[in-house]
Amino acid sequence: MKIIDGGITAPRDFMAQGVCAQIKNHTKKDVGLIYSKFPCSAAGVFTTNKVKAACVDLSSVHLSDGQAQAIIVNSGNANACTGIQGFADAQLMADYCADLLHIPPRDVVVASTGVIGVQMPIVQITKGILEVCHSLSDYGSAPFAEAIMTTDLVAKEIAVEIELQGIPVRIAGVAKGSGMIHPNMATMLAFITTDAAVSSDCLKQLIKESADISYNMISVDRDTSTNDMAVIIANGQAGNQLIKDSDSDAYKFFKGALDFVNTTLAKKIARDGEGAKHLIEIKVINAANEKTARMIARSISTSNLTKAAVFGSDANWGRILAAAGYSGADFNPYLVDIYLGEEKVAEDGMGLQFNEAQAKEALEKDTVEITLDLKTGPYQATAWGCDLTYEYVRINADYRS
Amino acid sequence: MKIIDGGITAPRDFMAQGVCAQIKNHTKKDVGLIYSKFPCSAAGVFTTNKVKAACVDLSSVHLSDGQAQAIIVNSGNANACTGIQGFADAQLMADYCADLLHIPPRDVVVASTGVIGVQMPIVQITKGILEVCHSLSDYGSAPFAEAIMTTDLVAKEIAVEIELQGIPVRIAGVAKGSGMIHPNMATMLAFITTDAAVSSDCLKQLIKESADISYNMISVDRDTSTNDMAVIIANGQAGNQLIKDSDSDAYKFFKGALDFVNTTLAKKIARDGEGAKHLIEIKVINAANEKTARMIARSISTSNLTKAAVFGSDANWGRILAAAGYSGADFNPYLVDIYLGEEKVAEDGMGLQFNEAQAKEALEKDTVEITLDLKTGPYQATAWGCDLTYEYVRINADYRS
Numbered sequence: 011m012k013i014i015d016g017g018i019t020a021p022r023d024f025m026a027q028g029v030c031a032q033i034k035n036h037t038k039k040d041v042g043l044i045y046s047k048f049p050c051s052a053a054g055v056f057t058t059n060k061v062k063a064a065c066v067d068l069s070s071v072h073l074s075d076g077q078a079q080a081i082i083v084n085s086g087n088a089n090a091c092t093g094i095q096g097f098a099d100a101q102l103m104a105d106y107c108a109d110l111l112h113i114p115p116r117d118v119v120v121a122s123t124g125v126i127g128v129q130m131p132i133v134q135i136t137k138g139i140l141e142v143c144h145s146l147s148d149y150g151s152a153p154f155a156e157a158i159m160t161t162d163l164v165a166k167e168i169a170v171e172i173e174l175q176g177i178p179v180r181i182a183g184v185a186k187g188s189g190m191i192h193p194n195m196a197t198m199l200a201f202i203t204t205d206a207a208v209s210s211d212c213l214k215q216l217i218k219e220s221a222d223i224s225y226n227m228i229s230v231d232r233d234t235s236t237n238d239m240a241v242i243i244a245n246g247q248a249g250n251q252l253i254k255d256s257d258s259d260a261y262k263f264f265k266g267a268l269d270f271v272n273t274t275l276a277k278k279i280a281r282d283g284e285g286a287k288h289l290i291e292i293k294v295i296n297a298a299n300e301k302t303a304r305m306i307a308r309s310i311s312t313s314n315l316t317k318a319a320v321f322g323s324d325a326n327w328g329r330i331l332a333a334a335g336y337s338g339a340d341f342n343p344y345l346v347d348i349y350l351g352e353e354k355v356a357e358d359g360m361g362l363q364f365n366e367a368q369a370k371e372a373l374e375k376d377t378v379e380i381t382l383d384l385k386t387g388p389y390q391a392t393a394w395g396c397d398l399t400y401e402y403v404r405i406n407a408d409y410r411s
Numbered sequence: 412m413k414i415i416d417g418g419i420t421a422p423r424d425f426m427a428q429g430v431c432a433q434i435k436n437h438t439k440k441d442v443g444l445i446y447s448k449f450p451c452s453a454a455g456v457f458t459t460n461k462v463k464a465a466c467v468d469l470s471s472v473h474l475s476d477g478q479a480q481a482i483i484v485n486s487g488n489a490n491a492c493t494g495i496q497g498f499a500d501a502q503l504m505a506d507y508c509a510d511l512l513h514i515p516p517r518d519v520v521v522a523s524t525g526v527i528g529v530q531m532p533i534v535q536i537t538k539g540i541l542e543v544c545h546s547l548s549d550y551g552s553a554p555f556a557e558a559i560m561t562t563d564l565v566a567k568e569i570a571v572e573i574e575l576q577g578i579p580v581r582i583a584g585v586a587k588g589s590g591m592i593h594p595n596m597a598t599m600l601a602f603i604t605t606d607a608a609v610s611s612d613c614l615k616q617l618i619k620e621s622a623d624i625s626y627n628m629i630s631v632d633r634d635t636s637t638n639d640m641a642v643i644i645a646n647g648q649a650g651n652q653l654i655k656d657s658d659s660d661a662y663k664f665f666k667g668a669l670d671f672v673n674t675t676l677a678k679k680i681a682r683d684g685e686g687a688k689h690l691i692e693i694k695v696i697n698a699a700n701e702k703t704a705r706m707i708a709r710s711i712s713t714s715n716l717t718k719a720a721v722f723g724s725d726a727n728w729g730r731i732l733a734a735a736g737y738s739g740a741d742f743n744p745y746l747v748d749i750y751l752g753e754e755k756v757a758e759d760g761m762g763l764q765f766n767e768a769q770a771k772e773a774l775e776k777d778t779v780e781i782t783l784d785l786k787t788g789p790y791q792a793t794a795w796g797c798d799l800t801y802e803y804v805r806i807n808a809d810y811r812s
Contacts, residue, residue, distance in 0.1 A: 058737070059733060059736040059737045060735070060736040060737070060738075060740075060741075060742065060744055061732050061733055061735065061736030061744040061760070062736075088729075090729065090733075091729055091732060091744075091757070091760055091761055091762060092761060092762075093745075093759070093760070093761045125729070126729035126732075126733065127728060127729040127732075127757065127761070127762035128762060234733070234736070234737035235733065236729075236733050236736065314715070327528060328489075328491065328492055328526070328527035328528040328637075331462050331492060331527075331528075332460060332462055332491075332527065332635070332636065332637050334461070334462065335460040335461040335462030335463075335635070335637065336459070336460045336461070336635035337461075339461075340461075341461065343461055343462040343492075344494075356492070356528065358494070359462070359492055359494070360492055360493060360494040360528070361492060361493075361528035361529060
């Protein structure tokens with residue numbers, strides 16, 4: 011596997027673009043489009059929030075046949091809590107886009123991100139759709155990545171090439187997270203393009219499994235958005251033999267690369283958490299089962315106390331163990347060893363006379379590694395988060411203005 | 412019911428004291444004792460964290476017979492994650508205290524709060540126990556309240572008197588929470604004294620039910636401590652007829668006053684959240700069942716985004732509805748009305764053209780009231796929290812130093 015340039019337009023026959031439709035302001039791009047020259051098999055995973063944006067409901071219906079050819083996205087307005095008008099607006103976005111691209115409306119996936127509870131500025135959005143459809147480019151990955159940003163400080167893209175049965179196959183992804191991953195509904199969005207030939211059933215399983223170890227293992231705060239989605243579309247133009255069996259070697263090989271793409275994007279999102287200074291990587295190893303490992307890793311990654319301690323480079327391992335304790339997972343605290351970087355700070359659930367300087371050094375690294383060894387089995391899980399800073403509070407104290 | 416002076420020593424034949432044993436530093440009180448001149452029926456509720464301090468395990472055993480006569484507490488060290496030595500230290504605290512008070516060791520409840528993962532300074536603690544046992548006072552409520560504080564800015568006490576079948580009965584409570592209620596294991600502790608005669612079975616049910624609508628409905632952050640406990644002891648010296656039937660009027664009347672004591676302390680804890688500027692009171696009304704109301708109220712009270720929005724006086728009702736959405740509760744978001752104070756900001760899950768000035772005024776009050784009307788049934792629940800501020804981050808970035 012090698013990392014390549016070109017982002018989501020690196021896979022064959024994908025085009026993209028991003029334009030400024032003046033939804034956010036007069037300069038920032040806010041409408042983006044991904045388009046495949048050929049129909050794609052497609053699948054997605056969506057927010058579990060009971061309060062869902064109109065585009066989430068529409069896109070999950072549109073993807074239910076396992077097909078798509080375009081993804082239209084706007085930032086600046088989430089189209090959530092907008093009632094019947096919101097549904098009409100989401101439908102209009104799909105219809106208008108389909109009309110301009112000469113494809114069926116249900117092959118268009120719609121995503122929105124931004125402020126919630128405000129009706130869509132639909133005149134600007136339709137103008138944006140017109141412009142973005144007419145300016146699609148084989149090299150439009152970067153402007154698309156820019157168009158979906160909200161409070162994100164950096165665009166998040168990755169593309170890789172693998173060789174599948176002798177044929178080069180490309181997988182690429184773009185994501186946005188904003189400071190807190192699920193920020194004032196600034197929402198986590200991820201779009202994956204690939205020129206591999208993959209059945210829609212396999213895609214459905216792939217995106218679910220891969221999201222579970224990537225996007226579902228990051229947290230900047232614990233607030234889940236009304237608009238979160240991760241969608242994959244595959245146009246088959248690489249010419250590989252169709253991947254249609256989830257037990258096949260090709261499936262597993264493809265999944266390895268897809269997992270890399272998704273975890274890379276997930277880590278970029280966590281690192282760019284609102285106000286974050288550090289990426290925190292929490293590994294739970296030697297657990298009795300995967301669920302236990304996941305629950306503990308996620309609980310630690312969302313602990314305000316742990317996040318604030320990392321911000322302050324305070325080797326407060328007690329908070330880490332306590333966050334494991336209230337995770338709801340079943341484990342024996344009297345067996346747990348805790349490491350900050352390489353430094354073992356607790357053993358069998360008790361503090362050690364550890365080297366404070368070493369621990370502090372581990373906490374000052376760009377990526378802070380926390381490891382819990384449960385010493386009870388062969389399973390493990392990794393979660394990512396970021397530290398809790400003054401800047402997070404500042405950004406979120408007045409998001410709307 | 413009237414509010415009276417005297418704190419936990421207001422009920423007949425209770426004594427208390429707090430002394431400085433130099434656990435925290437050379438000036439702050441850090442060992443406290445509550446003592447009843449007569450044996451008490453007693454009950455408690457304890458942290459659900461899988462990682463429990465030694466004193467939690469010991470005290471739940473000591474209370475299993477429904478009896479107690481003294482409560483010894485230290486602040487500055489939580490005696491959590493301290494292994495076998497921790498259990499020995501907790502046991503020693505009970506034994507030494509019992510010896511000095513001439514009561515059985517198992518009638519002593521032990522509580523600790525402070526930094527976790529550090530062995531107890533047992534020499535100082537025993538010195539403190541000796542001093543506190545010899546200086547017990549009928550007016551020692553205030554020094555006790557001070558001795559259990561950690562990052563708390565104010566002591567938290569309340570005492571009330573009710574008339575039970577013509578006989579004056581007193582109920583009093585003292586609590587500590589520190590900034591975040593469950594702060595760096597700064598732990599929530601509450602101790603209730605009463606001179607009512609109540610059977611231990613009734614007390615067990617009373618403290619559980621009352622904690623469920625008070626301490627279990629507050630949150631400063633979402634981190635649950637290793638040391639949380641709420642304990643009630645009743646010495647029967649008021650001379651009322653024994654309350655032994657939970658269906659009786661006396662039980663219900665007593666519970667009303669106990670609920671007032673506990674919710675008063677709970678609100679004092681939430682208001683004194685680390686760095687908090689506002690108490691946030693979230694009422695969920697007209698729910699289909701109590702569980703739904705509780706889940707939604709608690710989810711909103713723990714949402715970082717909502718807490719940061721209150722800090723910034725930002726009428727961002729979308730975050731409130733989204734926090735309801737990810738609570739796990741089953742409800743119809745398209746029916747929900749949301750109020751900030753008296754100002755209705757959303758109706759049927761959609762934003763209204765509300766008065767921003769009125770909403771801002773509601774958000775700037777000392778107590779910020781958020782109401783969600785689910786419009787589906789007769790149940791309701793109230794939760795309390797506080798805003799998320801720069802100060803919270805500062806306090807928790809370096810708690811140990």
